[in-house]
Amino acid sequence: MQKLGLVLIIVSFLPWLAIAIILPFLPISVAQKALLVPALLVFAEVLFWLGALLVGKEVVQKYRRYLNFRYLRILFKRWKRKNRKRL
Structure with missing residues (x-):
């Protein structure tokens, strides 16, 4: 079940x-695009939360840490220091 949850996420x-890359270039009217954007957003959220329910609280918290800006900034600083030493 956890694999299915990760796939859904x-x-x-x-x-x-699709909203960013494909939708602007589809040969449909602006009104249809305006209806399609919220539908795709709701679909994405439903998939994400179903996947989160299947993988469990611990896994979601683990991956949530990776998306934290503070953690990403620390990783970036480490990467920068590592590359400076190589030069």
Whole structure:
């Protein structure tokens, strides 16, 4: 069940990509695009939360830490220091 949950979480990012990359170039009217954007957003959220329910609280907290800006900043600083030493 955890693998299915992780797959759902990963697939939940595809509608966001579709909105940013594919939707602007579709040969449909602006009104149809305006209706499609919220539908895709709701679909993405539903997929994400279903996946989160399947993987469990511990796994979600672990991956949530990776998306924290403070943690990402620490990783970036470490990467920068590591690259300075190479030069």
